[in-house]
Amino acid sequence: MDSPTVLTVVAAIAVQSIVSPIPEFPTELYIVPYIMSNLLFFSYLLARSMTYSAVLISLLSTNATFLLTSALLAIVRRLFFSPLRRFPGPKLAAISGFWNANEARLGRASRTYKALHKKYKSDVIRIGPNELSINNADAIDKLYGGKYIRGTFNQVFNLAGGNNLASLRDHEKHSAWRRMWGKGFTRTEVSHYTERVQGHADKTVRMLHEKAGNPVDCGKILEALAFDVIMDLAFSRDARLQEGHGDRRYIELINGFLQFANVVGHLPHLQQIFRYLPLNDDGRLFINLSNLILSDRQALKTPRKDIFTHLLASDHKTNFAMTQMDLQQQIFLTLVVGTHSISTTLTQTFAALASRPDVQARIRQELNNAFDGTGVPPTETVRHLKYVEAVVKEGLRMFPPLLGGTPAIAPKGGVALKTGDFIPENTQVWISQHVLMSDDRYFPRAAEFLPERWMDQEGENDGKGNELMKDRRAWIPFGYGTHACGGRALALEELKLLVVRFVREFDICFGQEGGQPFNLDEWADSWKDVYLTMIQKIDLRFIPRAG
Numbered sequence: 001m002d003s004p005t006v007l008t009v010v011a012a013i014a015v016q017s018i019v020s021p022i023p024e025f026p027t028e029l030y031i032v033p034y035i036m037s038n039l040l041f042f043s044y045l046l047a048r049s050m051t052y053s054a055v056l057i058s059l060l061s062t063n064a065t066f067l068l069t070s071a072l073l074a075i076v077r078r079l080f081f082s083p084l085r086r087f088p089g090p091k092l093a094a095i096s097g098f099w100n101a102n103e104a105r106l107g108r109a110s111r112t113y114k115a116l117h118k119k120y121k122s123d124v125i126r127i128g129p130n131e132l133s134i135n136n137a138d139a140i141d142k143l144y145g146g147k148y149i150r151g152t153f154n155q156v157f158n159l160a161g162g163n164n165l166a167s168l169r170d171h172e173k174h175s176a177w178r179r180m181w182g183k184g185f186t187r188t189e190v191s192h193y194t195e196r197v198q199g200h201a202d203k204t205v206r207m208l209h210e211k212a213g214n215p216v217d218c219g220k221i222l223e224a225l226a227f228d229v230i231m232d233l234a235f236s237r238d239a240r241l242q243e244g245h246g247d248r249r250y251i252e253l254i255n256g257f258l259q260f261a262n263v264v265g266h267l268p269h270l271q272q273i274f275r276y277l278p279l280n281d282d283g284r285l286f287i288n289l290s291n292l293i294l295s296d297r298q299a300l301k302t303p304r305k306d307i308f309t310h311l312l313a314s315d316h317k318t319n320f321a322m323t324q325m326d327l328q329q330q331i332f333l334t335l336v337v338g339t340h341s342i343s344t345t346l347t348q349t350f351a352a353l354a355s356r357p358d359v360q361a362r363i364r365q366e367l368n369n370a371f372d373g374t375g376v377p378p379t380e381t382v383r384h385l386k387y388v389e390a391v392v393k394e395g396l397r398m399f400p401p402l403l404g405g406t407p408a409i410a411p412k413g414g415v416a417l418k419t420g421d422f423i424p425e426n427t428q429v430w431i432s433q434h435v436l437m438s439d440d441r442y443f444p445r446a447a448e449f450l451p452e453r454w455m456d457q458e459g460e461n462d463g464k465g466n467e468l469m470k471d472r473r474a475w476i477p478f479g480y481g482t483h484a485c486g487g488r489a490l491a492l493e494e495l496k497l498l499v500v501r502f503v504r505e506f507d508i509c510f511g512q513e514g515g516q517p518f519n520l521d522e523w524a525d526s527w528k529d530v531y532l533t534m535i536q537k538i539d540l541r542f543i544p545r546a547g
């Protein structure tokens, strides 16, 4: 080896030894010195009066040596010297984040993790150079309890230059924002909202009556309903998607972005590079549409009380107020959680109900016992229907909108699990909702839709003493800890109201005459996990019930 090559190899080793122990090394600190060194080297070569072609060859060969040595060192370090080296998992995953990004691209990451936990018979598997998937209910509080540090993945949601509540990692700001969001979901506020949910449900119910039991694309219909609901509850806006007049572009843009974000989220350095690039057409369009929603909402002279009433006010404790950019960024989050989470979970729950006429009958029975009037059952009555709540909980268990969950960074000093595994500090960990909630150890016969697992002998719905419920802690559709779902109270009420409303009015059946047995495996195979669940089209028949 000549001396420049030796020097380059030494430089690569030095860089590796500096950056490897440092978690989340900023991309700029790689790239800026790299470019600067190249410029200096380039000037040095020119100063030696070399020809341009000799300069180019020298630059290329030095860079190739540096990059190749760095790559080799990184591979050796990740495979043989990483503190995660003892955890089982695919070798490719240990070597590079591209393995995980590819699983995300194919929309199957959470399913792959589940298969790997089974294959390696381990509750902890390695899914990235610095990432683990954990399938253990005991680990939830240890890793997501208290003020845990959010993983790097969520930062992909601030590519447009600002944060929403779900991308924030700064605890102080998050607490203030969370209080503002929280004021929008008190019991009183949620009660006001639910009356409005009923009004929107009326429209879909009317439309389904007109369809007279003919098959309909259930996902699309519920998506329009959920969108109209959230546009009203968040911005006092009549979106009219159910009538077919509204603007579907928000939903299409969100779906497109999620597929992109799901891949880039797994590649933190790429995320940081994207931050320096201009937004594409879709990104710009979404910002324009969000600005429109925001300015229309701010221009309302007498808005109804809505979620943004609280976000537009300042935090009572710190006086902190959101900027226009902050507010605009919350719109993406509001529309995603309000539309997508509700409509996918509800569509999947209705598909499960189509396979269980007996469950539909039991819902009606419970409602009839609690309400003998005509018209829409009051929200207060629905709130106390234990079996309906069990149906909703079982739907959320089997069909969480967020299959893979959200990542946490293991705290300083690491975490010892009851499994005997030790999770080193700074590791990014994922506890996937899908993996955990479909585990027979926690929910026996987990692949079956069994609302009765949530009922105990007193008719309460905690499932205490029920042999179908082994560990309730594993039920985490809303996440866990400081960053858990901010709209849980609304989501549960909305889902319960809509289940009651539709099951009361209709017999829900599969699209084909004669019915088709509900097969979870086939249905589950069609899902795509693009951070949120993307379900395939499913035709259901809503047959109006007599009387």
Ligand code: HEM
Pocket (backbone or CB within 6 Å): 165, 166, 167, 178, 181, 333, 334, 337, 338, 341, 342, 345, 396, 400, 401, 402, 406, 477, 478, 479, 480, 482, 483, 484, 485, 486, 487, 488, 490, 491
């Ligand atoms: C089926 C219904 C829903 C489910 C299962 C669900 C679940 C989740 C999950 C898993 C998270 C991420 C938690 C984490 O990072 O650990 C989340 C975040 C969030 N959700 Fe929901 N969600 C639902 C509906 C809603 C609705 C209707 C709203 C209100 C508009 C809402 C508001 C939020 C907010 C504000 C966050 C961010 C919380 C934070 O980062 O502090 N969600 N949700």
